[in-house]
Amino acid sequence: MPTLSMTVNGEQVSGEVEGRTLLVDFLRENLRLTGTHVGCDTSQCGACVVHVDGVSMKSCTMLALHAQGTEVATIEGVANGDTLHPMQEAFRENHGLQCGFCTPGMVMTALALVKDNPDPTDAEVRHGLEGNLCRCTGYQNIVHAILDGAKAMREGAANEGES
Amino acid sequence: MYEFNFQRPANSDAAIDAQANAEDGQYMAGGQTIIPVLKQRLAMPSDVIDLGAIEDLSGITIADGTVTIGAMTTHTDVATSGDVLGAIPALADLASMIGDPHVRNRGTIGGSIANNDPAADYPAAVLGLGATVHTNQRTIIADEFFTDLFETALDEGELITNVAFPVPDQAAYMKFPNPASRYAIAGVFVSRTGADVRVAVTGAATCVFRAAEMERALAGNFNPDAIEGIGVDGTDFNNDLHASAEYRTHLVSVMAKRAVAKALG
């Protein structure tokens, strides 16, 4: 079996996988990082979104071997210890989740969106969420959360710039 | 997924050799179609030949009024390329409407046109701009590339290397997306280069096609009014749970008029 190595949330990892092993299965089964969810397994729902070299991807629709030598970021690496990331905090504040199943993918999608566009409009957030399904919230509060999270991140960056 | 042997060649020649030497070798670009197909066990290749490590298959260049896009260039790269936005904004616009951000980050132009899904967007741009598909063996003009439902002129093992788009005077794409997948229920790409007008329709039939009557009317007068009352024959259009053939016939006229209006700015 081919050997795979990559960085996940800053840590070097490796393992043996089959050619057909999906990235999401490697993360969940081999590394026990079960924060990345499988909602559909048919490329529709976005619950499995992770970042590969800083770019958002559906980890159910790529092979583990596609991530050979890359830097992967999952929801487990987003908070700073017990302190939630401002985007996670915004989801909590805005009631941007109910059952929470879609939330890891939503947060990872939001972070990728804000990286490219730090001050998105409501419409841009909705366009950015086209690959993420939520069966609970009706999206309204997710959009509010992302707009608020983006604002908090801009303010955080501005404060850092001053100090 | 059935088991397969995964290969990741470093250049095109090695990929073509690997395909030729495999019992049943399948190229993989971004995997955005082929991975779902493999999961459903609708294909059982002995070898998957991943094109992701072949650097010279991706990238965008402009020279002599032609925008050339490498087969492995992602939809995101086309949508955000300054060169494409400057030369053929309609093409960047089309790429930005494909699927969702995550699909656009992995899906490629080569994979999209090799697959020739009847509801895919790129075939409309390739045919609507009169592009040329370059492979490891030859060049194929758009009018001869898309042959039927999920069928193209590509031979077994033939590798798309890039697609060359001539820069038009005006162009635009309008689609009525399926609200769930964003695939086109009907999409129309129009372009005008001098007196030459092309109108390509995707989503409506089994394969992308040109609307000849609309092209003639628009060649005389490139204005939405010119195609008022000129429809397409939808007798053989797709009739499925997403839309009836009759509704698609109607949508093609509406999308065509909107595309012309958008091309005029």
Ligand SMILES: Cc1cc2nc3c(=O)[nH]c(=O)nc-3n(C[C@H](O)[C@H](O)[C@H](O)COP(=O)(O)OP(=O)(O)OC[C@H]3O[C@@H](n4cnc5c(N)ncnc54)[C@H](O)[C@@H]3O)c2cc1C
């Ligand atoms: C949720 C979702 C929504 C989508 N929405 C849309 C949409 O709205 N509009 C749209 O147009 N598309 C849509 N797509 C499809 C997407 O655009 C992909 O680009 C397309 O599926 C092709 O994927 P790929 O480039 O990853 O190719 P792959 O899946 O890797 O390959 C597809 C086929 O092309 C062959 N191939 C790949 N590269 C080459 C090459 N260079 N030479 C010869 N053969 C090659 C492969 O062997 C395979 O048969 C969607 C996909 C998903 C999963």
Ligand code: FES
């Ligand atoms: S589990 Fe990957 S898109 Fe649904």
Ligand code: FES
């Ligand atoms: S909160 Fe339940 S699926 Fe989104």
